[in-house]
Each structure stands twice: as C-alpha cells, then as structure tokens.
Amino acid sequence: MGAHTHHHQESFITKYVFSQDHKMISKQFLVTGLVMALVGMLMSTLFRLQLGWQGESFKILNFFLGDKWAPDGVLDPNMYLALVTMHGTIMVFFVLTGGLSGTFANLLIPLQIGARDMASGFMNMLSYWFFLVASIIMIASVFVQGGPASAGWTIYPPLSALPQAIPGSGLGMTLWLISMTIFIASSLLGGLNYIVTVVNLRTIGMKMTRLPLTIWALLVTAILGVLSFPVLFAAALLLVFDRSFGTSFYLSDIFINGAALDVSGGSPVLFQHLFWFLGHPEVYIVILPALGISSEIIATNSRKPIFGYRAMILSILAIGFLSFIVWAHHMFVTGMNPFLGSVFTFTTLLIAIPSAVKAFNYLTTIYKGKLNFTPAMLFAIGLVSTFVSGGITGIILADAALDINLHDTYFVVAHFHIVMGMSAVFAMFAGIYHWFPKMYGKLMNRKLGYVHFWLTIVGAFGVFLPQHFLGLAGAPRRYYENTAFPMFDDFVELNEIVSIFAIIGAIGQFVFMFNFLYSIFRGQRSSQNPWKSNTLEWTTPVEHVHGNWPGALPTVHRWAYDYSKPGADEDFIPQTVPLAPGEQDEGNH
C-alpha cells in the first residue's frame, strides 16, 4: 500500500461535525460519554442524598428537580425510582458501552493495527450520530410529564408495560425504548466496523498473535455486542407491541387500577430471558475493554511485558464465550425451573477461572517491574483491586442456593458496582490519561490526576464496601426509605457514611472535568511517544493527519510487549523495529 494522503481542504463541518475520521469520532464519543457520565453521576448523588438522610429536605434536590419532583426539597418516591433507572441506563449503556468502547475502539483499533482508518468511515460516523441522537432522546425523556422510565434499568414488564403501574411507564418509557433502539443501531454499526477493521486492515506483519491486548479485548467485545444487542432489540420491539398495539407477549392475567386487563398467555419471564441474553454479555462488553486497556497501561508503566500474553488472550476468549451461557443467573428466583438454575450456577462459576488467570497475570506483570505511577497507571492498579475485590463476591452470588437470600439486595449492588462499574470507570480514566496525548496532542496535568485518583478510589470503596453489610442484613435495593422496615434502622449511620463518600467521589470527578478542559487548552504539548510505549499509535505524528501515517504504513516485526528486553539499549522496543538476528518474537513461540 503506497502513501495515500488526503490533501483536499476540509471544511469545518466535515472536520469537526460530520467527521469520518476515526480520531475525531473517538473524541466525539468521549465528550458525549463524559457529559452522560456527569449526568449519571449527578443522578446518583441526588438519590444518595435521600438514601443517606431519609426524608430530609435538600435545596439542591429542589434546584435540580423542581417543585414537582422534589417539593420542599424532599425527593418524590416516583422520581427516586426514575433516577435509579436513568442512572443505571445511562451508566451501563451510554457511558460504559458507548463512551468506553466507542472512544477507545475508534481511537485505538486503526492506530494500533496500523490502518489508515476504520473499514467504513461513513458507518463509523453514523454510529456516532446515532449514539448522540439516542443520548439526546434519553436525556429529553427526563423532562416529560410523568417523568422518565422508572422500572429499573432492566425494565421488567409488566411494570414497564403498563402506564397504570407507574407514571414513568408512560411517555418516558416510550422515549427510553426509542432511544435504546437507536443506541442498538449505533452499537451494531460500530461493532461490525470494529470487527471488519481488525480482521481485514491489519498492517504487514501484524499477526493476530502480535496484536496488543486492547485490540483483542475490543475485538471480542465487538463480537459480543453484535451477537447480543439484536436480542435486546427484539425484546424491546415486543415490549413496544405490548405497550402500544395490544399484544400480550409479556402480559398475562393482570388486574390493575380496579380493572382486569384483556391480556393472557404472555410471560414476563420471557422478557427476562431475552433481556439477560443481552444483559449478561453486556457486562462483559463493559469490562473486557477495561481489562484490555489496563493490560496495556500496566505493561507500559511496569516497563515489563504483560505476563502470559497467550493466556490473557485465551481468557478473553473464554470469558467472551462463557458470557453467552450464564444469563439466567440473574433469574434464580424468578420461578424458573430449578434444574436450569443448577446448570447456570455451573457455567457462571466457570467464569471465575479465566478471571482468576487475568488477576494473577496482572500481579505477575507488576512483580519485579519498574513501576512508573502516571495517573493512568494509578487507575490501572486501582482497577486490579476493584476487579478482584468485586469479582470474588460474584462467586457467592453465582451460587443459586446463596443467591436466594442475596438476590436484589445491596450485596448485589455492591458486587456489580465494584467489579463492573468501578473497574470500567477506572479503565476509562486510565485510558483517557494515557491516550489524551494521542487525542489532543497535550498531556493532562499530573498533580490534578493524582488528586482525582485518590478521591475516586476512596470514594469507590467508601460507597460500596459498606453496602455488602446492608445486603447481608437483607436490605433490598431500590427502597426509597425504610420506615416500613425498622429492622434496618441500625444502618442509618452507615447509609450516611455511604452518601458522604459518594459526595467525595463526585467532587473528585469535577477535578477530572476541570483537568480535562484545562489540559485541552493549557496542557503541556506532548512528545510523539510520551510513555515510551511499543505500540503503533505512538509512531504517528502528534498533529493528527488524515490517514494516520504521513508516509507508508508501518511494518510490524514483533509483539507489543518487548519492554526491558535483555540486550536492548532502551527499555522498550517499538513493534516496528525488526528482530535482531537470533532474537525471538515472544508472542509467537
């Protein structure tokens, strides 16, 4: 492939708005994702105020929610459920799927495999614009009469199907479904593009066994998304029919608001099977890119090859495969056949094996390294801690017999927020600090990065560690207050502590937001390869050029992890450096 540079003048619109350049699209995903993250975080802080100080009046609640949803500064119970629902939806889909995968798949896939751009720039552009439209609709749904969707982010019917059941299941739910449908389209357009690009557009010498782990993780993530999101689309479509066209796929024998509905033969459990057939791969769609990003950052900043490169790839593949046959572990107490529960317990616990391999490999990578604590590295190490600390409680929850008593309690909330929420958020931050120079040509402020990291990790554990105990006491999630259950009165103080840590964590994010904006405008200019990294993205010029490399595409001669290799002058050898005579390629033997 020869040099192929676009010298034609680009207008403002084609460069910054309807851009087909993957680097610009990645920035668009990032900024949209961060705005959504801010909204999602604000929502959680608002309902934490209610949970920490039940029934007390807060001006800030009234400021954000108005007299309708927070009269006299006290949160309305319907709005509480709406906030919980929207927080979950926004964080899972718009931040940790769209924001995380969208940003880093777009930025890193072409750059790290040595491609000029994505396979289809146009599809890529559509993917972002669908994402933006979905985001706008989701945010807009907060402002409709009756409030946004309030049936939990899992939108189980009949609650989500019947506007009589909860006000949020009116127009708010309709907008939720429209937004998610568009989101799914965005995700599929993106995912197909990622797969095709990784499979077809790798540069000369970039064998699959030389790919950085980020790319492996993003590839498997894209495959999971393409296989599972259509199922959510089907589930949502049937729900639309039930809501608007009088069908009863999910509804049966219902009496509500003084009248029996004319529905029969449907099954609410069917929806849950369909939902979790996406929903479970979805948590790996969130966590796999996180693990890929952290592998890359830990190796680079430990100045050591990632330990067990092949085992890391195999565990990504194993997790990806297993994620499709574990969905019903969310449904042990739905009344589903208990024999099925046994099978899903087995498959779910199998995931612990590749996960354990990953955790041990991270530890061994750090072991005897030469650790350089950039803010990105701090977050990557924080990720290993959260991934392990949250992951192990999964062993308890995967056991159907134990899940009986922990299902839908705060124990579950603590588990998934640490293992999937925090880990993925940490990876997102790690990725932003690490690849900010690649995106904006500037370096982020290190000192503010430290402040951000310590506030975030203290906030994360401060919020979620105590919640395990609430769960062990049998406290259900999504309770607005516990006046009817004085058996939880002894947790009043703990709830306050949790809320205080939530506020600390939230403040930390403003430090990040500030640093992000400050560094874009006032940050120090980056050199070409600031972290002395091996991967191809650091062989491109700091100033973005269309087509990524001004001259010919680079040729790859080795794997991505030749850090501190004996016999080399420097402690890193970029992938483009040919093998010395007699030197072996570590990824391929």
Place this chain on the structure above:
Amino acid sequence: MITFLTYSVIILAIVSMVYLARIADLTRDLKGGNEADVPQSENKQSALGFIIFMVGLFASYIWLIQEYMPMTLPQAASEHGAKIDGLMNINLIVVNIVFVVINILLFVFAFKYESSKREKADFYPHNNTLELIWTIIPSIFLAVIITWGLYVWSGIHQIKVDSTLWIAGLGLLITGAAIIGLLKNLVAEIRVTVGGSLMLFGAFFCSYFFIAKNSINTEVSEEPLVIELYARQFDWTARYAGADQKLGAAHVRYIDGANTVGINTEDKAGLDDQIVRNEFHIPKGKPVRFVIRSQDVIHSAYMPHFRAQVNAVPGMPTSMSFTPTITTQEMRADEKTRKKYEKINKIREKRGEEPIEFNYVLLCNKICGATHYNMKMDIVVDTPEDYQKWLSEQKTLTEVLGPSEEAQQEENIAQL
C-alpha cells in the same frame, strides 16, 4: 445566604484548581520537566499512597465487620436455611482470604517495585507452569464450591433427575474425547477447545446426577401446609386453605369487592379459605409450601430470616417451601437479635420513636412501583398449638363476603 455560600464554594474550588494547575505547570517549567516523566519523588509518594490506602481499606473493613456484622441477619430460622448459612460461611471465609491476600500482594508490589527502587524491570513474559498452577488451584476450589452449592440448591428444590441425565453426560464425555482423539485434521486449538468443553459439560451432567440424587430427601415427610401469598401494588395477602385443606380456584377476573384475591366463588373449595392481611402465622416444625401469585406487576416474596425468596409473577404462580425451626418468641430471645434490636431502639429513642420488637417479615424485593418500599407483611412463627388457635380465629371467605352473597351462591349452585 446558603445560595450565596454555595456559589462562593464552587467559585473558590474552581479558582483553587486553576491555581493548583498553574503552580504545577510553573514548577514543572522551572525545573524543565515534562508531564509525561514522573519524578522519583512523586513515584515514591504514590507508592506510599498505596500502602496507606491499603491500611485504611483493611482498617475500615475490620471496623465494618466489628460494627455491622452483628447487625446482619441472625441464624436461619428454617431447616434448609441452616444449610445455606453453612455454605455461605465457607464462601465468606474463602472470599475474604482472596480479598485480603490479593490486595496485599497488589499494593505491596506497587510499593516495592516502584521505579525509584529499581534498576531495571525483569523481562519475564510467561511461565506455563505458573499459569497452569493458577488455573488448576481455582478450578479445584470451584469444583468444591460448585458441588456443595448444587447439593444445597437441589436439596432445597428437591430436583428430580433421572438416568437420562448421566447417559447424556456420558455421551458428551465420549463425543468430546472422540473429537480430541480422532479429528486429527482439525487445528489442535479448536479440537481441544470444542472437545474439552463437551467433556467438561459431560462431566458436569454425570456428577450432577449424583449430587441431585443424594440431595433428595427420601424420608416420608408429612404433607406440607399450603399457604398462598398474593401480591399486588402495594401489599401482601395470605390465604389459608381452610377446613378442607384445599385452596379454591382463583383468577384475577373474579376479583370483586371484598373478594380481593379473585377466588372463584363457584369452587366450593374456596368458600372456607381464610384470607389474612398485615401478618400471617406459620407453625414451627411443620413444612410449609407457599404458592405465590401476583395480580399486576412482578413482585418478589422475600423472607430473609428463612433464607427464602421467589418472585411473584402475574400469570405464572410460583412456589417455595420451607420448615420453620425457630418461633418468633425464641428468635426474640436470640443473642444476636437482642443486641441488634437494642441498638435499633437506642437509635429510635434518639429520634423520639417508639421502640420495636423483632418480627419476621415478608418484604417485596422486586421494584414494583412508587411505594415498593412499603410493601410488607409480618410473619409470626408459633408453636403448633398457638398456630391452631390463631387460625381458628380467622374469617373464612363466606364470612367475609357476608350472608347476602352466600345466599346468592347457594342459589347459583341450586340452579346448576
């Protein structure tokens, strides 16, 4: 005033961040440094930070255990619940060990191998033996946990398995072995992955056959007492079968006035059903089978003290069974419960609220609408004698619906 203060704090925070950033920039420029190169002093600080964080994490964890472990659920008040607790304790021990060990390793490594303390990193790309060890050790541990967990789970549900299961398992084992051994034309990785997975599942089905067989309770137990739990937004109703020990047929289309759970009044078995609200009783030592219905959305019948939970699904009655082993009175005297309620009452006194006593509860544990958090029913575990006495005081459907309706019923029946 508060508004003014809030805005001042926000502005101050932004200004201070600007200054922090500017100062950092200036010192860096003075020293000729680069944001990308972390100075050794800062590396040392971060390394120390991890150790301080680790100590803080474990200290707060120990504090949480001391303060709040006694506030968690007391011993299980049901037969199967005791087994769940045993399984839970083993799991908790292992999980805690892993939590502590891995976090210590992580943070100590972070401290020890920080850049300033090291000349050069070791080049150590992989070690198959090590990787095999930490694949096999978790696998063995998981095999134990899975077997034990499934034994408890199958025992609770009395899952019946027949020989087709192990035959199928054996079939998978043989097929898997054949794929690995015979299909030499396939790429080794694919052969081993596919064959290995089939063998893994084959082994699972074979062993599950024996696990489930052994968990079946073969002793002839007495007929369980059947109680219906009926869920709707936002309360629970319990229905007892009455003198004939049979719940009458019911459907939401029969809901009418006082007949709130939709009993078909043409079904004679339903006329003596007793409907209770707010609180229901069950006898100690007698197996109880709950049939759970919902009339509107999904609810979840959660009785944490009995380690029992199942969803209430409209259109699909679900069920669960347990044998209560501790009466309400006995549980009130329980050491852990007493301490918990002492603390609760202290807190309530401070807030000027009435003291409360321990009660078993049925909660709704599936988001079901605005006042989901109020949906509860108290449970009283009585001695069998007290239970009989209480039950005899509950009104039957006929009594609830009143004489005029009853007359109407008889007329209807006569017409048939």
